[in-house]
Amino acid sequence: MIQIDRLTEPQPQGSQAWYQDIVEAQDEWVCCLGPDGSLRYANPASLGTFDLQRIDMPGQGWWSMVHPGDAPGVQASLAQLSPANPLVEIESRVFTAQGTVVWARFSCRGLFESAGQLVEIRAVGRDISDRKRAHRELETFSHAVSHDLRAPLRAVNGFAAILLEDYGTKLPAECVALLERIRDAGTRMGTLVDVLLSLSHLELGRIPDQQVDQAGLVQDVFAALQALNTTSSPTLVVHALPVCLAQPLLLRQVWQNLISNAIKHSRHRADARIEVGCDSAGPVPVYYVRDNGAGFDHQRPGASLDEGQGVGLAIVQRIVERKGGRIWAQSQPGAGATFHFTLAPESSRA
């Protein structure tokens, strides 16, 4: 292996050979191009993958390896390069020297002279075929889920609703109550299926984040949960919550699970109180849901989040982690519980 030679003869730190070594040992494709796509430099990984002779032919250029179907998109992305916007990400199919087609993702950085004229493009790329394949499988899966789960669910909650509509007055009260349970459970599961679908679309990078008014969302979620809660009437206190960038349906699911959990664990108290807020002192906002309910021993492994939460919690964890955030709980038996979560990596500002 090449690396072994290098290891036996380390280059003086800071020397040109040392820098060159860093670039040449990369598994990723590193290329420098003229504005016309002519090749100025390619590292060994690129040399091993692409037919550089073809690229070197007059009138061909680096972009000749781009699949014709993706070429217009690539051209359009590169045309966006400017001193104010020097970095573009490109995904396209490319031809390898063996004639096969792989999916590649390139980060292209433009270098500009003082007048703003593009003088060089530095492209770093990698093979993302596996990811693309996984996306396609996920797409097939979400298609199947959306159709095959939603249709029977619609039948469950729909026919229960029809029975209530058409025969509600003729049925005994207990029968009506049971039908209402079927209808509501079906509707709730329908929402979960929708959330699962949103999650898979999120994985596919298809749903753009939106500005979400969290205070409104929390009030909304609480009202919807209380409409179903006949056993307690907790007081909800909502402290200031910042507007945040997120996928509304998913963020709703996070709040809904945590608030519903708080309602559940505090419902034995006449003075049940749920406090929702945000601590903005740290590098990223830390949201919390606090109740004065039964609490739990959070030292006990497996305690905390997963009790009685099932799919709901798994979803919440996925959503939060997908945003780079985390979720944790603090509690003592009898002293209520507080669930915290963040929606951004703590090393960065949200």
Next chain:
Amino acid sequence: MNDTPRILIAEDDVNDLMLTRRALSRFRQGLPVKDFQTGVAILEYLQASLPLEQTAEQRPGLILLDIKMPLMGGLEVLEQIREKRLCPATPIVIYSSSQEPRDIARAYAACANSFVRKPGDYVQYMEIIQRLAAYWLDTNLTGAGLSLQFSEQGAAGLG
């Protein structure tokens, strides 16, 4: 009394069909609706009964196509209808539980008039079907009382 179906539905899921029919009868009682369990069946019906020169009273006011059906899905039915130019003045709505972008793109590429996602929730489902019927049957103009003429080249480039 005109018994020509105003709405044609291709839907293989009997549950969804019951809900759709219920919504339509709530929209307008006695509205003539004809349903087909397969894509092939609705195509055969259209080919047998819908010459181009039909007047608005004779042609259906709306065709609803489910996507996922055995043998021939709704999108393929749509493409066949357009390619064979079976009923150019009848709006065709694709309605499906899925909302996959590639399905939506394919539907519009074949000149679907609308793409509607079937809601999972019963109340929303009833509302959307009634709204669809209200728009396409009452608001949308399909040339009532007229005999629309379509040129042979009208659908060139489709498909």
